[in-house]
Amino acid sequence: MAEHERVTTRRRRVLLAAACAAAALVVLGAGVAGYAYFRLNGNIQSVDIDARLGTARPSSATDGSFNILVLGSDSRAGGNGDLAGGDTGGTARSDTAMVLHVNQDHSRAEVVSIPRDTLVARPDCADGTGRTVPGSKRAMFNSAYEVGGAACAVKTTEQLTGLRMDHYVEIDFAGFARVVDAIGGVTVTTTVAIHDRDSGLDLPPGEHHLDGRQALAFVRTRHGVGDGSDLGRIELQKQMVRSLLRQTGGAGLFANPVKLWSVGDTLTRSITTDTALASVNSLVGLAQELKGIGPDQLTMVTLPVVAAPGDPNRVVAEQPQADQLWAALKADGELPRAVLGEQPENPALATPTAPAKASPKAAAGTGAGTGSGAGATR
Incomplete structure (x- = not known):
């Protein structure tokens, strides 16, 4: 017992x-x-876009669709100083601008790239000190970010498109390179050799697995491929977006908590968002809404443009195609065939025996100045 x-x-x-x-x-x-x-x-860093812009904005859609303005900043501040070549003279501009439209049931998305040298009517904006910067009837699109930051870039985009930008996401050079490294690099294919002294990219034809710095050079490259225009560089950026979607979809992040933490920590340190997205819960919620969209559910186009009157180194929206494009997004409908059928060719996928053919719009942007042409600044 x-x-x-x-x-x-x-x-x-x-x-x-x-x-x-x-x-x-x-x-x-x-x-x-x-x-x-x-x-x-x-x-996460954030900008209170709603507070800065007030209520004088396009209305949000009521059918479940939404729009996100995605910007790539060319700032050389901090860790960006020695990345991807070029010189901004101490300022920062929206080197890359994409309007992401997600349809009402979140089963597909369209991305519209806006060439940085597109001449637009830029509205009055407040700069970093709160001083009002007068608008301009004929300003380069990327100057909006330069004079008034994210809020001015959103305001200018909404005025250009007639669409409400429900969210805003920005990433700079160093952040992009860190994210690519965190997911294990990214694979791209080129059928032509790419040699760009400015970006530092040197690739023979074939498939290449790029690390962060190489991936950044790839999306920054333009002098070393195709007709040397910014419109050609946009095509490289589209290929990179699709490659990143494939890479993250097959990375098995949720089966590897250590890698998931690394990617999450890197991503949140690398982006700036609007305040509504500036939390882990909000970003996870957005990821859940987008989880069904892969490369096959993504349509990517460039805003139709033509050479600007009196300035071959700048471009303006081509009409009526541009208005038809924005109207299609607003109606959550299919993109116009007139837009899809006239997209520039990806210079990295041109036939190896001949230079990349520029579409009429790409050729229109070619010139020896500082715009979208072959002689443009980076």
């Missing part, structure tokens, strides 16, 4: 110890999760 009591007491002690250990692990796990949550939330 006494022996049975001793065994029972030992068993209770073991069970109590196990329960205490389990409780400690739960508490520790919750603490780690809490730390991770606050760490990732603290990484």
Whole structure:
């Protein structure tokens, strides 16, 4: 009887110890999760677009579709100084601009690239000190970010498109390179050699797995491929977007918590968003809404443009195609065939025996100045 009591007491002690250990692990796990949550939330930088722009904006869609303005900044501040060549003279512009439209049931998306040298009517904007910068009837699209930051870029895009930009996401050079490295690099294919002294990219024809710096050089390259125009560079950027979607879709992030943490930490340190997206919960929610969209569900086009009157190194929206494009997005409909049928050719996928053919719009942007042409600045 006494022996049975001793065994029972030992068993209770073991069970109590196990329960205490389990409780400690739960508490520790919750603490780690809490730390991770606050760490990732603290990484994200944001801009209160709604407060800066007020209510004088296009209305959001009511059918479930939404739009995101995605900007790539060419800032050389911080860790960007020695990346991807070029010189901005100490300023920052929206080197890359894409309007992402997600349809009402979130099963497909369209991306419209806006050439940085497109001449637009830029509205009045407030600069970083709150001083009003007068608008311009004929300003380069990427100057909006330069004079008034993210809010001015959003305001200019909404005026150009007639669409509400429900969200805004920005990434700079260093951030893009870090994200590519975090997901394990990205694979691209080129049928022609690419040699660009300015971006530092040197690729023979074939399939290449690029690290972050190489991927950045790829999306920055223009002098070393095709007709040397910014419109050709946009085609390289489209290929990169599709490659990134394939890479992240096959990376098995959720099966690898360590890699998932690394990617999450890197991504949140690399982006700036509007305040509505500036939390882990919001970003995860957005990822859930977009999870069914892969390369096959993504249509990517460039805003139809022609050479600007009196300035062959700038472009303007081609009409009526441009208005038809924005109207299609607003109606959440299919993109016009007139737009799809006249897209520039990806210079990296041109036939190896001949230079890339420029579409009439790409050729129109070619020139020896500082715009979209072959002699344009980076």
